[in-house]
Amino acid sequence: MENNVLNGMDRVDVNLRDEMLAELFLNQMKRNKILEEIDQSLKNKDKEAFLRLTEELKSTS
DSSP: OOOHHHHHHHHHHHHHHHHHHHHHHHHHHHHHHHHHHHHHHTTTOOHHHHHHHHHHHHHOO
């Protein structure tokens, strides 16, 4: 019985799985870009950009 459940999980719609993986990848890339921009705003001592970017980062979580 347990094997049947596990085998069923392996059969998740490939398109759905790929779509989910792509979405996770894009979200991670977006977070990385925002983090880079936050680092740059700190280097530039740009408080407005820092505050805007940290709010944007919170909304991606």
